[in-house]
Amino acid sequence: MKRPSSVDKIEDSGRLTNISKDAVGRLIKRVKSRSLRGLNKVDDSYLQKCDSESSSSSMLDAALRRTVKKDEKGSNGEAIAVIPSNSGTRDENDELEWEEGSLPVLNSVNSSQERTINGLTVEFDVSPDAAKGKRIRRATAEEKEVAVLVHKVNLLCLLGRGRLFDIACNDPLIQASLLSLLPTHLLKIAGAPKLTAKALTPLVDWFHRNFHVRGPDDSKKLPSFALASALEAHRGTAEEVAALSVALFRALNLTTRFVAVLDVTSLKPDVDKPEFSNPRTGKAGSGIFNSSTLMVPGSVHASVSASNNPVSDEKGGDSRTSIHRRSNILTGKLLKDMSVTHESNGRVLDPSTSADQDSVTEGGVVKKSGGPKRKGDLEFQMQLEMALSATRTESSERIMNLNGAYVDNRPSKSSPFKKLKAVGTDESPVSTSGMSTAVGSKKVGAPLYWAEVYCTGENSNGNWVHVDAVNAIIDGEQKVEAATAACKKSLRYVVAFAGHGAKDVTRRYCTKWYKIALQRVNSTWWDAVLAPLKELEAQATSEIVHFEQGASSRNNKVEAVPSANKKIQICEPESAYVTVKKDDEVCEDGIEKNAKRSLSNSFAATRSSLEDMELDTRALTEPLPGNQQAYRNHPLYAIEKWLHKYEILYPKGPVVGFCSGHPVYPRTCVQTLHTKERWLREGLQVKASELPVKILKRSLKHSKVQKDEHDEFAEGDQVALYGKWQTETLSLPRAVDGIVPKNERGQVDVWSEKCLPPGTVHLRLPRVFLVAKRLEIDFAPAMVGFEFRNGRSVPVYEGIVVCTEFKDAILEAYYEEEQRREAEERKRKEAQALSRWYQLLCSIVTRQRLKNCYGDGTSSQDAANTSKLEDSQNKPARSSQDNSKSPGSKPEKLHERKPKAAEFVPTKDHEHIFVLDEETSDGLNSTGTKRCQCGFSIQFEEL
DNA sequence: ATGGGGGATCCGTCTTTGTTAGTG
DNA sequence: ACACTAACTTTGACGGATCCCCCA
Numbered sequence: 001m002k003r004p005s006s007v008d009k010i011e012d013s014g015r016l017t018n019i020s021k022d023a024v025g026r027l028i029k030r031v032k033s034r035s036l037r038g039l040n041k042v043d044d045s046y047l048q049k050c051d052s053e054s055s056s057s058s059m060l061d062a063a064l065r066r067t068v069k070k071d072e073k074g075s076n077g078e079a080i081a082v083i084p085s086n087s088g089t090r091d092e093n094d095e096l097e098w099e100e101g102s103l104p105v106l107n108s109v110n111s112s113q114e115r116t117i118n119g120l121t122v123e124f125d126v127s128p129d130a131a132k133g134k135r136i137r138r139a140t141a142e143e144k145e146v147a148v149l150v151h152k153v154n155l156l157c158l159l160g161r162g163r164l165f166d167i168a169c170n171d172p173l174i175q176a177s178l179l180s181l182l183p184t185h186l187l188k189i190a191g192a193p194k195l196t197a198k199a200l201t202p203l204v205d206w207f208h209r210n211f212h213v214r215g216p217d218d219s220k221k222l223p224s225f226a227l228a229s230a231l232e233a234h235r236g237t238a239e240e241v242a243a244l245s246v247a248l249f250r251a252l253n254l255t256t257r258f259v260a261v262l263d264v265t266s267l268k269p270d271v272d273k274p275e276f277s278n279p280r281t282g283k284a285g286s287g288i289f290n291s292s293t294l295m296v297p298g299s300v301h302a303s304v305s306a307s308n309n310p311v312s313d314e315k316g317g318d319s320r321t322s323i324h325r326r327s328n329i330l331t332g333k334l335l336k337d338m339s340v341t342h343e344s345n346g347r348v349l350d351p352s353t354s355a356d357q358d359s360v361t362e363g364g365v366v367k368k369s370g371g372p373k374r375k376g377d378l379e380f381q382m383q384l385e386m387a388l389s390a391t392r393t394e395s396s397e398r399i400m401n402l403n404g405a406y407v408d409n410r411p412s413k414s415s416p417f418k419k420l421k422a423v424g425t426d427e428s429p430v431s432t433s434g435m436s437t438a439v440g441s442k443k444v445g446a447p448l449y450w451a452e453v454y455c456t457g458e459n460s461n462g463n464w465v466h467v468d469a470v471n472a473i474i475d476g477e478q479k480v481e482a483a484t485a486a487c488k489k490s491l492r493y494v495v496a497f498a499g500h501g502a503k504d505v506t507r508r509y510c511t512k513w514y515k516i517a518l519q520r521v522n523s524t525w526w527d528a529v530l531a532p533l534k535e536l537e538a539q540a541t542s543e544i545v546h547f548e549q550g551a552s553s554r555n556n557k558v559e560a561v562p563s564a565n566k567k568i569q570i571c572e573p574e575s576a577y578v579t580v581k582k583d584d585e586v587c588e589d590g591i592e593k594n595a596k597r598s599l600s601n602s603f604a605a606t607r608s609s610l611e612d613m614e615l616d617t618r619a620l621t622e623p624l625p626g627n628q629q630a631y632r633n634h635p636l637y638a639i640e641k642w643l644h645k646y647e648i649l650y651p652k653g654p655v656v657g658f659c660s661g662h663p664v665y666p667r668t669c670v671q672t673l674h675t676k677e678r679w680l681r682e683g684l685q686v687k688a689s690e691l692p693v694k695i696l697k698r699s700l701k702h703s704k705v706q707k708d709e710h711d712e713f714a715e716g717d718q719v720a721l722y723g724k725w726q727t728e729t730l731s732l733p734r735a736v737d738g739i740v741p742k743n744e745r746g747q748v749d750v751w752s753e754k755c756l757p758p759g760t761v762h763l764r765l766p767r768v769f770l771v772a773k774r775l776e777i778d779f780a781p782a783m784v785g786f787e788f789r790n791g792r793s794v795p796v797y798e799g800i801v802v803c804t805e806f807k808d809a810i811l812e813a814y815y816e817e818e819q820r821r822e823a824e825e826r827k828r829k830e831a832q833a834l835s836r837w838y839q840l841l842c843s844i845v846t847r848q849r850l851k852n853c854y855g856d857g858t859s860s861q862d863a864a865n866t867s868k869l870e871d872s873q874n875k876p877a878r879s880s881q882d883n884s885k886s887p888g889s890k891p892e893k894l895h896e897r898k899p900k901a902a903e904f905v906p907t908k909d910h911e912h913i914f915v916l917d918e919e920t921s922d923g924l925n926s927t928g929t930k931r932c933q934c935g936f937s938i939q940f941e942e943l
Numbered sequence: 944a945t946g947g948g949g950g951a952t953c954c955g956t957c958t959t960t961g962t963t964a965g966t967g
Numbered sequence: 968a969c970a971c972t973a974a975c976t977t978t979g980a981c982g983g984a985t986c987c988c989c990c991a
Contacts, residue, residue, distance in 0.1 A: 627947060632983095645982070660947095745960065786959045791977045793959035945991100952986075958978085966972080 144268070151267045151521055155493065156529070158262040159502060161223075163533075165243045166258045166497035168223035175251035177231055178244065181210070182252075190252040194457035197465045197475045203252075207245050208472035213238050238470050242449035245469035255454035255541050257464070257496035259505065263448060263489060267519060447471060447483050452496055452505070454541065454607075461610055464496075464508075480509045492519045499540015502533040507615040513622055514634045538608040624657045624664055631659065638667050646673045648694055650723055673721035683754025684727035692720035735759035735803045742780045748801040750782045761807050763814075764799035767821075771814045777806045846938050853937075 168174070179187075186203050189195070212235040221229065227243055230236025236244070242258070249256035450468040458465060466477040473479065484491050494506040504526070510516050520526065622636055632642045639662040640649060650671045655663040673694055676686050696719040733741040734757060741757045742748060749755055750762050762782050772779040779800040786793045802810060913932055931937035 629947070747960090783960080788959080788978085790961085790975060792961070793957095793978095795960045948988105948990085950986105950988085952984100954982105954984085956980100956982080958980085961975100963975080964973090967970090 147265070148267055148521065150265050152525070154264040155262060155521065155526075158260070158264060158493075159495065159529070159533070162258065162260045162262070162495055162497045162502060163500055164223040165227075165239065165260070166246075166502075167500060168227045169243050169247040169250060169256075169258055171224050171227065171247065174224070174227050174231055174244070174247050178248040179251045182206070182248070187252070190254070192457075195254065195453070195455045196457035197453075197455050197467075199457070200453060200455075200465070200467060200474055203248075204245075204467060204469050204472055204474055207248060207469045210234055211236075211241050211244060211469070213241050213470055238447070239449045241470050242451060242468075245467070246451045249451060249453055249467070255498075257452040257498040257503075257537070257541070259450050259452050259466075259494060259496045261448040261484065261489070261491055262493035262495055264493065267521060447480060448489070450480075462607070464505075464611065466509075477509055478511075481511060490516065490519060492516055496537065498537045500533075501536025501538070501540060502530060503537045504530055504534075505611075505615065507618050511623065512625070513619055514625065514630060514636070517635060518633065534608075541607065624659065626659065628660055628662065631664070634667065636667050637664050638670050639664055643670065645696065646721065647671065648673055648721075648723065650693070650725065671723045671725070673723055675719060675721060679722065679724075679727050680730065680749075680755065681751040683730050683752055684724070685730045686722045686727050690722060690726040693723050693726070694721040695719065696721060730754060732757040738803045738806065739778050740780045740801050740803060746780065747783050747797075748780045750784050750798075750801065756801065759804055760801050761804045762799060762801050763807065763810060765814060766799075767817075768810065768814050769800050771810055771817055772800055772802060772806075774817075775806075775810065775813055777802060777810060842938075849937065 183206065186206055189199055189203055192199055211230070214235050214237065223243070226236065226240050227247065230240035230244055235241070239260070242260075246256050246258040447468055447470065450466060450470065452464045453467050454462055455465045456462040465475050466480070467474050468476060468480075480494075481491055491506060491510045493504065494509050496503050496505045506516065507513060517523075620636070624637060625631065625634065628639065628641065631637055631639045637656065638649070639659060641662055643649070647670050649665055649669045651669060653665065653669070656666055657664040674682075679686060732755075735741060736759075740748065740760050748757065748760070748762075753762075756762055764782070769779060769781065779802045781797045782799050782801050783795045784798045785796050787796050788794075929937050
């Protein structure tokens with residue numbers, strides 16, 4: 001990879017990217033291996049997936065063994081067990097052998113196979129039909145956890161990538177180069193006091209005509225380098241082109257964000273498995289990092305010309321090649337059609353409503369498409385027209401796909417009508433008023449990158465406006481969801497990048513949050529990740545706004561009159577961003593600067609909070625889903641049918657709508673119910689006069705347990721449930737006279753601090769009950785929960801509950817007791833250590849003596865040497881035992897004669913038999929030596 | 944052809960308050 | 968005799984997510 005070595009920061013980022021990439025690669029590898037292991041673990045499920053021809057020999061082997069095992073009982077005689085050669089007599093313990101035994105591997109597996117082994121017939125059946133019947137293995141908790149981790153890592157990586165592109169958009173060289181290419185009349189936009197979305201039209205139009213999208217490339221360029229290349233070639237990936245548009249807007253001092261749809265791996269396992277083996281990603285070798293849009297380039301034929309002719313003429317592209325023109329013709333045609341068929345949602349470029357199908361717009365000028373045409377062009381146009389007319393017939397309200405310009409223009413064998421796929425999928429109003437995806441197909445990629453420009457002239461306070469320069473769409477935020485849905489992508493995370501920061505703006509682009517939310521990571525984690533970035537983003541956009549006011553002076557300095565001959569004309573050595581900052585620092589005195597900064601910050605805060613409010617409002621005003629299933633987990637609405645077992649509607653109203661005849665209630669009306677006992681855990685008790693709002697039937701098992709109880713409602717097979725509104729704060733009897741109030745089991749259930757009787761305290765210390773008992777203070781064991789052990793749940797006790805007044809006394813005594821205990825423990829350990837040292841030293845002494853006695857190299861020495869090691873390790877205990885017994889026991893015959901080492905040849909399993917050799921006494925202690933026939937001796941001391 | 948409803952299936956969660964023999 | 972510890976054995980019902988089939 002070629003790197004601009006001069007830019008250290010970028011190098012760092014590059015390294016970081018590589019490191020991250022490697023890490024993620026390893027993680028994915030781990031996931032793959034896990035999933036493989038998982039498949040192996042559940043052989044049956046894998047078996048069904050094993051194509052008869054593709055299954056590996058080991059798999060087949062395993063399958064064979066299984067089949068054989070299953071069929072060995074031979075119920076119907078169709079399948080006969082393979083009996084291994086050694087299995088003439090089988091018993092119960094053969095299980096393991098059956099598992100580990102191997103069978104000859106067959107080369108071909110058919111639905112029914114036979115093979116003779118040692119005269120036995122093998123018959124097994126791995127028919128696909130049988131496998132088909134089996135269910136697909138579901139993901140385990142571990143796999144789900146891994147999927148969440150991968151999702152998070154992927155999100156972080158894509159966030160990092162977005163930030164890199166955002167930084168690259170601030171590159172002064174790129175911004176200056178773009179300005180140098182811009183026609184002079186378009187520079188005026190920078191000075192506009194009230195920017196409106198409409199005012200951006202000519203600018204976006206120019207950009208769209210001059211920069212084109214090509215397919216994703218496999219090169220691993222750094223963002224800034226990629227942008228430079230794209231700028232030079234006037235074409236790049238959708239990501240690069242979108243980033244260039246952001247750079248251009250920023251160069252013109254427009255408050256602009258780079259917006260990207262983070263196309264992360266799924267939160268759920270399995271779903272992504274095909275993606276791991278996706279040939280495209282595999283080929284690219286960059287996995288999830290290669291997340292560029294899959295757009296099929298509109299100017300797909302123009303690759304050669306584009307590279308040869310990198311700079312386009314700014315005055316309408318007179319010098320452009322015919323191929324360039326053709327792509328523009330097609331694009332313009334589509335755009336025009338969009339403007340004709342639909343104008344209600346979002347302003348589309350080229351306001352011309354001419355019905356002339358042959359006219360195209362180019363730089364706002366309507367032109368005849370009289371350029372040279374190739375055979376493919378005509379075919380394509382025919383197909384396109386047929387498609388468009390068909391779309392109009394189907395739904396005149398719908399507009400063309402955003403990506404209409406990127407329709408694959410290769411001649412298709414199928415009918416053009418088959419390409420049409422109206423993807424106005426949902427009940428969403430967008431689908432009816434939004435864009436049609438008639439031309440959209442799997443060959444067309446989703447719009448994943450665009451810009452957001454803050455237009456001060458929109459609404460009363462200004463507004464962020466969606467600007468998709470890649471597809472030449474302005475203010476088309478409502479179309480994005482439909483377009484991405486058409487391409488089987490979901491808008492799970494739409495993130496706007498600015499000033500090295502980022503902000504989640506998904507809610508602006510999605511209308512069905514209830515669907516999106518389920519596919520997103522835990523919001524707490526995501527919010528925590530974004531919090532610092534959001535701050536950066538807010539600061540950055542505020543700074544730009546602040547300087548926007550003085551932008552005219554700067555623009556006067558920029559005499560950017562681009563020329564076709566100038567490849568990159570840098571009129572201003574510093575970037576717009578940098579220049580403005582410098583102006584601020586140089587021109588303003590300290591006080592003014594601070595005042596102005598604080599003013600801008602306050603405005604930014606207002607702007608940011610305004611946007612937050614806007615997004616929140618969108619969330620709260622989501623349209624009612626049309627299908628019942630959507631209400632199962634809808635965050636805003638609920639229908640009674642889909643309430644859970646422990647839920648109820650309270651209050652039952654207001655009804656906000658109907659779905660298939662079912663009244664729809666706000667989710668806030670859904671209350672969770674609990675039993676009396678469960679409420680106690682929360683530190684709440686059910687009011688005396690309250691009746692259960694719901695009574696459930698208890699399971700058989702539980703009803704048996706409850707049979708004896710005489711609760712009014714919870715009798716036998718019933719469970720009484722109460723709502724939170726029926727409860728009050730728990731009032732337990734107060735501790736009186738140092739006596740702790742206990743429950744029927746003589747304990748206190750300490751689920752939380754709230755469950756403690758007033759006047760008591762929970763001492764969560766080990767062995768503290770001993771102290772309380774010694775001090776004769778009343779206490780109750782504190783039960784803190786349950787754990788499942790030995791097939792049943794058992795209560796877990798931690799510490800005791802005592803009256804508050806005894807707390808200090810108990811603690812004091814406890815610490816004293818603990819100190820004493822620790823001292824005792826220390827003493828015991830020291831004694832033990834002493835004893836072990838003694839044993840060790842004895843062994844060393846004995847060894848030395850042996851060396852001294854038998855160090856001449858006789859045959860017995862070998863024996864002694866071989867035995868001494870193991871004896872020094874193992875025998876002391878035995879020998880000491882023997883020692884202790886020896887004084888009482890008579891040393892029989894062996895005692896009479898001294899062992900002669902030369903006579904005795906110890907065997908391998910020889911055990912020492914000691915006889916008393918000599919004994920001396922010093923009054924208090926008597927010491928002695930015991931000697932075995934083999935020559936091994938040990939000295940002992942009798943206390 | 945497609946999407947919704949509902950049944951079937953499977954995985955994960957919740958449930959929940961011993962007994963006995965051996966050892967010090 | 969008493970207190971303490973370790974071993975014993977290894978639930979099962981139900982909710983909910985997901986799959987799959989049928990029907991509008």
